[in-house]
Amino acid sequence: MIRKTAWIVSLLTTVVVAALLLSAASPGSSAKAPQPTSAEVKVDNFSFGPASLTVAVGTTVTWTNRDDIPHTVVSTDKVFKSKVLDTDEKFSFTFDKAGTYPYFCSVHPKMTGSVVVQ
């Protein structure tokens, strides 16, 4: 059936993309994991984008500061804390446990975001 074929193609594409992402993120690991293991948050215009990010357990999230002004990424519950990030500098953290992780910029505390790990 056409519909079933399309579904299989779609599934295969997903697996291939996932495998590519996985191999890019951690060379040598197997392609069995069904979800990407990395995600990006852009720090732009004094805000985190996306402000709320949902990822799978084991995902490494990378924040990149694209502002002319330095920012930080600091977990409200003290789970993670970046050093100050100047323009184009990055900070990464790998989420090994499920949960909700609110965070903010300790320099500009009106800037808040959260990572939901499922």
Place this chain on the structure above:
Amino acid sequence: MPQKSKDEILHDHNNDGIDRRGFLKCMAWAGTGALCVMEGGILKSYSLSRLGEIGTRETAGELSFVQISDSHMGFNKPANPDVAGTLKAAVEKINGLSKPPEFMLHTGDISHLSKPEEFDTVDQILKSASAKDVFFVPGEHDVLNDDGKSYQERYGKNAKGAGWYSFDKKGVHFIGLVNVMNLKAGGLGTLGHEQLEWIEDDVQHLKHSTPIVVFAHIPLWSVYPEWGWGTDDSAQALAYLKKFGSVTVLNGHIHQIMQKVEGNVTFHTAASTAFPQPQPGKADSPGPMKVPAEQLKSVLGITDVNYMQGRNALAVVDSALA
């Protein structure tokens, strides 16, 4: 009745119809720094970029000093690739005053990234100013990586807590506060319990007639909380100062000039010596405003702000950026 013109808004929150006598408009606050003159216990401020308009009579108070702010040494983005040059220009203006100021106040963000070489550069440039003493308070950019330890080692050796202190000059009591430490998610600037207790203690033995000048980096009034331009617990600090007849609050942080009068308290914010920021809510974010190079120095200064005296009115002055 309160007067209104296109560049000033006067809100009479008491709605008591009291005539705001003594309302006085004068040139002030344009440029990379401000000359503050205490006369008869009342502080007046003048823009350093309008030196030609400041006569010797205006500057002949009991005490004059200069406020500079937000030098952001180390910043090198298009909004101003030469922050050292614009700070030097501010110093030249200070040195052009007919009567040298007694001292300078720097209301924070001395550096951009809290780096020792950034502080070194500012210290070096300020050495060439006619006023030798500089009193600092930290901005958030000065305490980025080590909870402010390196700032304190350099500027706050004799200060209390995270770097707050007070001193007296010619009968005026100056209080330098720190509201950039331990900021909480979603919040504004913070003074904290320990500092608030210190303020209460610091002023309790002063005569009520003592003029008070408070200086801190983030505004101690709500300029625009949506951008974090305010201090969560400033009301408590100001409550301790209610008994005084003349209180002036000098802040930086917002890179533009604003003024508000509330009772006996006059609030000022200073322009940056580095780059301008947008007016509250007039941009997506409070990031640096990029202007053509030939316009930069004019935008580092602002039009004019009014000096006002009023017993009960709450007055807000909107000063358009040039």
